[in-house]
Amino acid sequence: MNATTRVAVVDDHELVAIGVRNLIESAEGLVFARHATSVAELVRPMRDAELVVLDLSLRDGIHPEENVRQIREWGANVLVLTSGEDPYLVRNASRAEVLGIVRKSTPREALVEALRTAARGDLVPTTEWASALDSDPLLDGAPLTAREREVLSLYASGLGARDVAEMLFISENTVNDHLRRIRSVYHQIGRPATTKVELYQRGIEDGFVQAPRRG
Amino acid sequence: MAEVGPGERSARRVLAVDSALLVVLVVAVYLSIVAQGGQGDFPLWSLSIGIFAASVTVLAGVVAWRVSDRSLRVMASVAVGGYWATLLTFAAAVPAEGIDRIPWTLSASAAAAAAALAASGQGLAWVTVIAGAIAGLLYRTLFGGLDLDGVVNDVQALLTGAVICVIGGHILSVGRGLDVAAVSTTAAAARESAERGRLAARTRAAAVVHDEVLATLTLAASGLPVPRDRLAAQAREAVSMVTRLTEKQAREPMALVASLGNEARLHGARFTVRGESTVTSAVAVHDALVGATRQALRNSRQHAPDAVLTVVLQQVNGEIRVEITDDGPGFDPAAIAQDRLGIRQSIVGRMARVRGGSAEIESAPGAGTVVRLLCSTAPVGELTPSEGRGALRRGVTVISVAYVVLQTICAILASIAMPGTWQLQLAVLGTALFAAEVLRRSPRRVPSPWRTGVVVALACGGLAVGATAVYLSDRMTFNYGTMWFAAAFAFLLVPLVLRGRIPAALAGAGVIVVVLVIAGVLSGAAAPQIAQVTFRPLVLVGLAAALVRVVDRMQRRITALHRDALASAERESWTLAERSELTGRVAELARTAVPMLERIGTLGAVTDVQRREYARCEGELRDGLRAGSLAREPLAATVAAARERGVDVLLLDDSDDVGGDRQIRLILVWMAAAINTAQSRAVGRLLPAGRDARATITVDGRHTKFPASPVDHPSVMSFHGE
Numbered sequence: 001m002n003a004t005t006r007v008a009v010v011d012d013h014e015l016v017a018i019g020v021r022n023l024i025e026s027a028e029g030l031v032f033a034r035h036a037t038s039v040a041e042l043v044r045p046m047r048d049a050e051l052v053v054l055d056l057s058l059r060d061g062i063h064p065e066e067n068v069r070q071i072r073e074w075g076a077n078v079l080v081l082t083s084g085e086d087p088y089l090v091r092n093a094s095r096a097e098v099l100g101i102v103r104k105s106t107p108r109e110a111l112v113e114a115l116r117t118a119a120r121g122d123l124v125p126t127t128e129w130a131s132a133l134d135s136d137p138l139l140d141g142a143p144l145t146a147r148e149r150e151v152l153s154l155y156a157s158g159l160g161a162r163d164v165a166e167m168l169f170i171s172e173n174t175v176n177d178h179l180r181r182i183r184s185v186y187h188q189i190g191r192p193a194t195t196k197v198e199l200y201q202r203g204i205e206d207g208f209v210q211a212p213r214r215g
Numbered sequence: 216m217a218e219v220g221p222g223e224r225s226a227r228r229v230l231a232v233d234s235a236l237l238v239v240l241v242v243a244v245y246l247s248i249v250a251q252g253g254q255g256d257f258p259l260w261s262l263s264i265g266i267f268a269a270s271v272t273v274l275a276g277v278v279a280w281r282v283s284d285r286s287l288r289v290m291a292s293v294a295v296g297g298y299w300a301t302l303l304t305f306a307a308a309v310p311a312e313g314i315d316r317i318p319w320t321l322s323a324s325a326a327a328a329a330a331a332l333a334a335s336g337q338g339l340a341w342v343t344v345i346a347g348a349i350a351g352l353l354y355r356t357l358f359g360g361l362d363l364d365g366v367v368n369d370v371q372a373l374l375t376g377a378v379i380c381v382i383g384g385h386i387l388s389v390g391r392g393l394d395v396a397a398v399s400t401t402a403a404a405a406r407e408s409a410e411r412g413r414l415a416a417r418t419r420a421a422a423v424v425h426d427e428v429l430a431t432l433t434l435a436a437s438g439l440p441v442p443r444d445r446l447a448a449q450a451r452e453a454v455s456m457v458t459r460l461t462e463k464q465a466r467e468p469m470a471l472v473a474s475l476g477n478e479a480r481l482h483g484a485r486f487t488v489r490g491e492s493t494v495t496s497a498v499a500v501h502d503a504l505v506g507a508t509r510q511a512l513r514n515s516r517q518h519a520p521d522a523v524l525t526v527v528l529q530q531v532n533g534e535i536r537v538e539i540t541d542d543g544p545g546f547d548p549a550a551i552a553q554d555r556l557g558i559r560q561s562i563v564g565r566m567a568r569v570r571g572g573s574a575e576i577e578s579a580p581g582a583g584t585v586v587r588l589l590c591s592t593a594p595v596g597e598l599t600p601s602e603g604r605g606a607l608r609r610g611v612t613v614i615s616v617a618y619v620v621l622q623t624i625c626a627i628l629a630s631i632a633m634p635g636t637w638q639l640q641l642a643v644l645g646t647a648l649f650a651a652e653v654l655r656r657s658p659r660r661v662p663s664p665w666r667t668g669v670v671v672a673l674a675c676g677g678l679a680v681g682a683t684a685v686y687l688s689d690r691m692t693f694n695y696g697t698m699w700f701a702a703a704f705a706f707l708l709v710p711l712v713l714r715g716r717i718p719a720a721l722a723g724a725g726v727i728v729v730v731l732v733i734a735g736v737l738s739g740a741a742a743p744q745i746a747q748v749t750f751r752p753l754v755l756v757g758l759a760a761a762l763v764r765v766v767d768r769m770q771r772r773i774t775a776l777h778r779d780a781l782a783s784a785e786r787e788s789w790t791l792a793e794r795s796e797l798t799g800r801v802a803e804l805a806r807t808a809v810p811m812l813e814r815i816g817t818l819g820a821v822t823d824v825q826r827r828e829y830a831r832c833e834g835e836l837r838d839g840l841r842a843g844s845l846a847r848e849p850l851a852a853t854v855a856a857a858r859e860r861g862v863d864v865l866l867l868d869d870s871d872d873v874g875g876d877r878q879i880r881l882i883l884v885w886m887a888a889a890i891n892t893a894q895s896r897a898v899g900r901l902l903p904a905g906r907d908a909r910a911t912i913t914v915d916g917r918h919t920k921f922p923a924s925p926v927d928h929p930s931v932m933s934f935h936g937e
Contacts, residue, residue: 019434026440108437135903157912
């Protein structure tokens with residue numbers, strides 16, 4: 001995608017918004033759309049951003065999961081920015097559809113790179129995100145392959161995609177494929193299922209359970 | 216008088232109903248005798264007193280659940296007064312022509328005893344029972360009726376009254392215990408919810424402040440381009456928020472664990488908690504322990520600056536023990552002047568001033584110093600089980616002794632009154648006492664079914680044999696005196712009831728009644744005579760069973776309340792501990808971050824060195840949230856140094872448990888060595904249980920594992936610098 005991506009910021013701190021804005025404007029292919037202090041304030045009838053940079057813990061106390069859901073419904077991608085919050089909130093956001101969870105204190109270049117990656121609609125896997133998932137007991141029973149678990153664990157220990165690829169003698173693209181699938185599995189198990197039938201149906205839908213065949 | 220609780224009020228009501236029931240039964244039996252013309256003609260005024268006393272007692276029982284406690288006690292008092300008046304005026308009421316024998320109801324004091332319990336308590340009840348027995352014997356001597364029949368009646372009445380006093384007294388004390396339990400449960404629940412509220416408020420406040428400080432430092436440290444003046448303003452705002460919060464929390468109590476941990480940290484000492492970690496203590500105890508610990512640590516630091524200091528907190532058997540140890544040069548305690556303020560006043564004196572507190576100092580030149588602080592923990596409210604059990608046991612002992620003595624007296628009197636029957640009397644007495652002994656020897660409170668069976672069989676069999684002997688003997692007719700052992704055997708069933716064998720005891724009472732009725736009918740005794748003999752065993756066992764049921768129900772409620780109170784207290788101490796931890800964190804924040812925020816607030820130019828300092832501080836705050844067991848020395852210092860070199864360090868604790876202290880220490884040392892070599896990025900992580908490694912460290916793209924071995928072995932060291 002060569003066109004410019006409009007980026008909105010949702011954060012309690014105006015100063016953070018100013019900082020992110022300056023960062024966005026210094027990056028090629030990104031334009032700053034708007035700053036809002038809550039998701040409710042952001043979501044207007046006319047969507048004016050393709051990417052939203054969301055603060056993980058907003059003071060209105062609304063859970064990240066809910067915030068992400070609303071933004072996704074609105075039609076924008078979400079990149080979450082944190083100051084280093086507890087893994088619970090990180091998992092909470094990860095269960096919703098976020099492209100990545102990035103620490104605010106990440107070095108400037110890495111932050112810009114994360115924004116550009118997210119603007120392309122690509123996954124921004126970070127150590128914090130991976131470790132929150134890797135240590136989530138919910139994932140114990142999830143249908144992940146041994147290789148996928150290995151990738152996640154290495155990623156959670158601070159290695160980048162290139163390092164992981166080197167260690168496992170696979171390509172960087174394969175690593176990224178694994179991460180995408182992990183993200184999607186995690187997203188699935190995070191969805192609340194109210195009945196066993198629904199759970200089963202979803203299992204078939206997602207390919208975790210084999211559909212019954214005639215004959 | 217103190218406010219009366221619902222438990223005590225219910226106990227009084229039960230006793231009033233009890234008293235009324237007894238009166239109704241006594242009057243019924245009495246009337247049946249009067250109908251036969253067995254009593255003398257008493258003047259109207261005397262009869263009126265008796266009728267009045269009986270009516271008030273019955274009325275009190277009927278309205279017991281509808282009137283206030285005060286009214287009930289007044290009515291019960293009047294009823295007791297009526298009984299006493301009957302006793303005292305009896306001599307004056309005796310008709311001039313004299314009477315055949317005094318009415319047996321005179322000494323039937325059980326109803327009055329129950330009323331006395333409701334009106335006042337055990338004291339008045341005992342006095343009333345004894346007065347009834349004395350009056351009975353005295354008037355018999357004066358006006359007639361001092362025969363076996365009469366004396367046995369008085370003696371068994373005395374025993375019945377004593378049983379009522381003991382069980383009734385127990386009901387009252389259980390009722391009071393119930394009230395105490397209810398009050399302390401309510402108090403505990405209130406404290407708990409207050410504590411929870413405070414925690415919630417604090418958590419919110421601390422989170423906001425933490426967030427503000429972290430955000431400011433992040434902006435100051437990072438390359439995010441923001442206007443300087445705006446950042447300075449935000450820094451100043453953050454400082455004032457931290458200051459406000461620390462001022463507010465300085466006035467609130469803290470958990471001992473958190474306070475001592477804080478002191479230890481401030482003095483560079485190792486802090487360990489043994490046993491339960493939620494040690495709660497009264498404020499006075501808490502302050503004394505913390506103050507004394509601080510003084511001991513300060514002394515050690517002063518005299519042995521390089522010594523290794525440790526603080527150990529331990530709670531054993533209701534005693535809090537804090538031990539402050541240093542391996543410094545030590546000193547001779549005897550050589551320290553008695554008036555040296557440091558140790559004397561601040562440690563020993565401070566501990567001596569709290570209840571159950573003490574301190575001892577152990578030191579010798581070259582052997583280091585140990586300061587031991589001891590404090591007994593005050594009982595949590597009045598949650599100790601009510602003292603009722605002890606009182607009940609004493610009461611049962613009194614009854615047992617009285618039983619042996621009084622039944623022996625009855626047997627002797629019966630032998631004298633009916634010459635030639637001493638073998639029978641002795642055999643009956645022996646059987647009764649043997650059964651009582653069998654029961655007393657029961658190793659458990661609730662006797663085994665076998666033992667219960669033996670006691671019931673002895674009581675019923677003994678009675679059957681005795682009654683048969685009376686029937687066959689031509690020297691004995693069926694009456695209260697000759698059948699004295701009917702009550703003696705029935706009394707055996709009362710302790711059975713008290714020891715939880717109610718159905719067996721009731722069945723035994725049923726058999727006894729049947730035997731008595733058959734014996735009476737076969738002997739051709741009049742119906743009132745049979746009723747009189749049957750009355751006491753039936754009432755005794757039935758009433759005891761009913762009262763014990765009431766007590767059981769009350770005690771179950773007390774137990775439930777205690778359980779609730781305990782659960783509340785436990786939750787409260789957890790919340791308190793949690794809040795204290797939060798307090799400690801905010802204090803730490805004030806210590807480390809505020810100076811930096813103040814500098815940011817001054818608007819000066821930012822150097823790279825300063826920026827890295829901010830980054831270090833920001834990293835430490837982040838570690839407070841996510842690094843768990845890793846946020847400790849010796850790793851913390853290495854990480855701080857690395858951050859000041861500009862290395863981006865991330866510490867993650869994903870382990871479920873803290874694990875062995877030794878192994879954690881090895882991991883910390885191992886990680887620190889790796890981070891020392893870091894150039895740009897380091898991620899240290901403790902892994903969840905069940906992985907092939909305990910921890911990993913990734914430094915500039917190089918990945919190393921700390922193997923998951925249950926024991927720490929030296930091969931771990933080979934990972935150094937890998």
